[in-house]
Amino acid sequence: MRIYDLIAKKRDGGTHTREELETIVNGFVSGEVADYQMAAWMMAVYLRGMTNEETAELTDVMAHSGVMVDLSPIPGIKVDKHSTGGVGDKTTLVIAPVVAACGVKIAKMSGRGLGHTGGTIDKMESVPGTRTALSQEEFFAQVNKIGLSVIGQSEGIAVADKKMYALRDVTATVSCIPLIASSIMSKKLASGSDAILLDVTTGTGAFMKTVDQSIELAELMVAIGTHHGRRVAAMITDMDTPLGRNIGNSLEVMESMDVLKGKGPADLTEVCLQLAANMLVLAGKGTPAECRAMAQAVIADGSAFAKCKEMFAAQGGDTRVLDDYSLFEQPAASFELLAEQDGYIVANDAEKIGSASVLLGAGRQKKGDPLDFAAGITLHKKRGDYVHKGESLATFYGAADKFEAAAAEYRSGLVYGAEKPEEAPLVYALVT
Ligand code: URA
Known part of the structure; x- marks a missing residue:
């Protein structure tokens, strides 16, 4: 089928086959499908929707448009976490070290800020010297040695998503459940972790403005991940008000360190404990209550903060700022x-x-x-x-x-x- 006919098919409410989705997505990546054709097709998806099976196929086609990372050289279960985006949402900086301090490996790729929402990689780079672009060998070696590394998403991951997202950003097609689900899950499937916890934010600061929409998105992403053999769960968290009190890169690192030192704001601490506990449950570490107690224990005994410093040090960061915030750029x-x-x-x-x-x-x-x-x-x-x-x-x-x-x-x-x-x-x- 010609791309023209495929756009018309979705415009008229049709359901695509896998081959048709490959023609659209791979054609867009190779340049055979023009930006204006992809934009028209994505608007048709926005208006007509997709079946869940169609979205799962689209996700798989998008994941395979780039490198599929094989984390098998790192023994044990690797757990990932992804937030759909928020303001003051610095949970990764807390829960990655907490979960790693509990003995579960974290080999995580994170993003930069997008629109009004912040990104973990920008925050990490506010710690002077921190490298967020490691080679695959360095990344694997660090996770094998200290159980934790957070780096920027490599250029080769889900190549189609990068191009599609840039177009969605300027054609009013971001807030569309099948497009968000396939965008997020294609990157998560390609990143190789065995288990994934999704933090689906809801409210004025999130892409999903209502709890019902967020649950619909979460259910779809969990179904896609499960269909592809991953353990997946999703938490629906509030984003009507920023999480914690600090918004901004080094400000958010300081507040995250406060949580790891056991003196963070109550809302951020509570959300982090629930996220960390659910990641530990996905990794098979115990019941929800046992996993929450483990997360609390590694904060209380200082081992989660020590793990965080170990990660920054391994990636070249000046960890003195994590103890003495006055050493951050002022x-x-x-x-x-x-x-x-x-x-x-x-x-x-x-x-x-x-x-x-x-x-x-x-x-x-x-x-x-x-x-x-x-x-x-x-x-x-x-x-x-x-x-x-x-x-x-x-x-x-x-x-x-x-x-x-x-x-x-x-x-x-x-x-x-x-x-x-x-x-x-x-x-x-x-x-x-
Ligand atoms: N985050 C993503 O990675 N993709 C989307 O479509 C929305 C939020």
Whole structure:
């Protein structure tokens, strides 16, 4: 079938065969299918959807468009974790060392910031000297030696996804469940871990805005992973409000280290303990209660923090900053965002806060923009807190000429009210 006919088939609500999906995806990677044809086809998918079987086939075709990493030279079960993206979402920096300190190997590839959401690799690079591009030999050797490495996703993984994502980003086709599921799961299948825990964020700061949509996406991703012989579970976590209090690269490393030292904020600590426990369950380490106790124990005895330092040291990072945060690159200036009235914070829109931190230089406004690792926001008042007029809602860090625009963006997502809002759950569901 010609690509023209395949676009028409999806436009009219048809279901593709595997061969048809190969023609579309492989043709796009090789350049035979033009950007405008792929964009038209993805919009047809956005509007018409895909069956679950079709999405599973699409995922497999996308995974095989690049390198399929074979982690078998690393003995034992390797567990991966993936978040669908969030603001202040620094859980990988906590749970990867926690799980590794419990004896489960982590050979993880992570991403950079995307839109208003942050990325683990950018955060890690705020620790001076840290290398996030290791050769496969170095990566395997590090995991075999210390049980843990987190690196940037290699260029060769799920090549089709990289090209498709770039096109989706500019054609309003990102928030489409079959396209998100195949994008994420193609990378996870290609990365080679035996077990995968998915953190499907939900709310204003996430791609999925409602719990129902998030559960639908989670169920589909779990089904795709299971179909391909992986152990997969998904947690639905709240992203209406940023996780923890810090947003920005080095700020998020500091807060993650606080959790590993047993003095992190309660919401971030709780989500990390639940994520780590579920990863340990997937690795067969015990019941959920036993696994949670293990995660708590390695934080309490300092072994998870030690494992984190070992990872940064192995990747060339200056670990002194993890003990003494004043050694991090310091921001050029700071600014207090003051409350304009008394009242409860009823909404603290995570997407707006993420966008404000991008404006401060913590994220990229366009591809290739340099980052200001010290830029970001510390929240002093979050949803549910009472604030008096003139009190500080948040501290901004970065270049002083960026504060005004960032403040306007932050304020546009802020709602005050006379009544304390109902507490939102941190975790809505576990999908297995
Ligand atoms: N993250 C991804 O990797 N892909 C998507 O489509 C959305 C979020």
